Amino acid sequence: MKMYEAIKVMLDSLDHEPIVAANGFISRELYRAKDSPRHFYMLGSMGLASSIGLGLAISTPERRILVLDGDGNTLMNLGSLATIGCLSPDNLVHIVLDNESHESTGGQPTASRVTRLDEIAKAADFKRVRKVDDPVSLRNAIEESFNSNGPSFILVKIEKYIIETPRVPLSPTDIKDRFVKNK
Amino acid sequence: MKPKQFCELLKGYGFNLFVGVPCSILKPILKLLENDPEIRYVVATREDEAIGIAVGAQLGGMKPVVFMQNSGFGLSINALCSLALPYRFPLLFLITWRGYQGLDAPEHVIMGKILTELLNDVEVKYWILEKENTRKTVSVAVRKMYEENLPVALLLKRGIIE
Numbered sequence: 376m377k378m379y380e381a382i383k384v385m386l387d388s389l390d391h392e393p394i395v396a397a398n399g400f401i402s403r404e405l406y407r408a409k410d411s412p413r414h415f416y417m418l419g420s421m422g423l424a425s426s427i428g429l430g431l432a433i434s435t436p437e438r439r440i441l442v443l444d445g446d447g448n449t450l451m452n453l454g455s456l457a458t459i460g461c462l463s464p465d466n467l468v469h470i471v472l473d474n475e476s477h478e479s480t481g482g483q484p485t486a487s488r489v490t491r492l493d494e495i496a497k498a499a500d501f502k503r504v505r506k507v508d509d510p511v512s513l514r515n516a517i518e519e520s521f522n523s524n525g526p527s528f529i530l531v532k533i534e535k536y537i538i539e540t541p542r543v544p545l546s547p548t549d550i551k552d553r554f555v556k557n558k
Numbered sequence: 559m560k561p562k563q564f565c566e567l568l569k570g571y572g573f574n575l576f577v578g579v580p581c582s583i584l585k586p587i588l589k590l591l592e593n594d595p596e597i598r599y600v601v602a603t604r605e606d607e608a609i610g611i612a613v614g615a616q617l618g619g620m621k622p623v624v625f626m627q628n629s630g631f632g633l634s635i636n637a638l639c640s641l642a643l644p645y646r647f648p649l650l651f652l653i654t655w656r657g658y659q660g661l662d663a664p665e666h667v668i669m670g671k672i673l674t675e676l677l678n679d680v681e682v683k684y685w686i687l688e689k690e691n692t693r694k695t696v697s698v699a700v701r702k703m704y705e706e707n708l709p710v711a712l713l714l715k716r717g718i719i720e
Contacts, residue, residue, distance in 0.1 A: 395614070415617065419640025423610030426602075430614020430622075433598060434575070454603025458611070462600065547645040554617055 376509055377536045378472055382408045384510045385443070385470060388517040393431060393558055394441045397424040397448040399479030401472060403540040405443060412557035416543045416550050422451030425459065425469055432464040432526075435558070439466045439521065446473040446487035453495065456528075460499035465524040468517070469501070474535045482535060496528035508532040559692045561586040564719045565594070567693060568623060571700050573650065574598060575615050578608045578625030583654040583716050588625070605630030606637035613647050625652040628673045628713075629666065638680055638709065648703045651682070651711040658715045677711060684711040687718050 378400065386409050393413045396402040402416040415431075417424050428442035449456075449471050459467060475488040493506045502525025505516040513531055520527035543550075559567075565587060576591045577600040591599045598620070602608035605626045612622035626634070631653055642649055656662050657670015677684045683706075685699045696712065703710040 417641070419644070420606075420610065420637050423606065423613075423637060423641060426607045426610025427614035427617070430575075430577075430611040430616070430620075431618045432614070433600075433611075434615040434618025434620040452604075452607060452610075455607055455610075458600070458602055458607065551617070551645045551647070558617065 376513070376531070376533050378404050378474070378533050379408060380510060381472055381513060381531050381533055382443070384513045385441070385517060388514055388521075389441070392439045392441050393435075393554070394443055395424050395428040395431065396443045397421070397445050399445065400540055401443055401445050401448075402543055406543045407540055412553040415554050416545065418543065418547060418550075422448050422455075424448055425452060425455040428467060428469065429455065429459050429462065429464065432467040433462060436464070436466060438558070439468065442467070442469045444469060444471045445478075446471060446475060446485050446492065447477045449492055450486055450490070456496055456499040456501070459526050460501060463500065463502070464526055467526045468520045468529065469496070469526065470517075470529045470531060472531050472533050474533045476535055478535065493528065493530040496530075501526045501528040503527040504530075506530040506532070559689070559719055561590055561719055564692070565590050567696055568650075569597060571621070571696075573621045573623045575600065575612065575620045575622040576625060577602055577611045577615070577622055578652070579603075579605050579627065579630050581625075581627035581654040581656070583627070583656070583714060584625055584652070587719060605633045609634055609637040609642055609649070612649050613641060613645070616647055616649070623650045623652055627654045628656055628669050631673065631676065632669060635676075635680065638682065642709050643680070643682075646707045647709065648707050649709040650700065650703060651709060653684075653711050653713055655686075655713045655715045673713070682709055682711055684713055686713045686715070689718055692718075
């Protein structure tokens, strides 16, 4: 599965849920697939998408919150998995698109080719952890996470395949302001 | 000012999420917050993570205070420069000042010396809390935070709130 295929499956499974998207190609690919004021494109602050998602989840318990993360981002802030496990928000779904590389900076390998991020999430006490590598399993994993309580972690193994995607053409304050108005 | 009064002062401005990494200077304050049913208290693993949580919570409508020791301010620089500042999140930072005037354990001396320069460099306005005029100082800082729609910092030395 390629990144844009995984993003398309995710978008098709959603019903206007807010998404916090990690920096780099993940935000860019999400923007290219579909833009929405309920997308929070994290332009910098690598590693913090899951933390922003956690803050959003605890402040809006009535909404389901998705984090669209990458392996490099997740590895940079593993402590976030511990904090999410401790606070255990019912409404947080953490999706990690894992191509085992820093694709946005030229495809340098990350530790996720060895380190089992799904096992770390289990150990951190995420209530449901799935590892998938095809569209049907991804769709099922998302639906399953929506039908149960507790933080979910979905590790999506994707191919190393990137075409140069343009930057998100929105200013940071525009991203924030329209998100707050439409959340 | 007593820790209880200080917590009530902050809560009076509507702050309802206290997220950060503890410092011994904050011990009596955090003990109160930890057991306060009126607010949410979250201990993060790192200070930049705390800023991420605060930003997300503010997107969702909460009013966060980010607490940390100044050692953790070093870890916060990227979260400030590429998230909180460019997106303009009004966040109140409560930063304890270890190494103030060089009088502290060796690992705190350098950060204690450069803290205010760092804050100036990243253009975060700060106020130093003293035993006198605490209410006034907090009021000015919070007003500035909302006026400019940007993070501001309160610096807390040992012995001020106890």
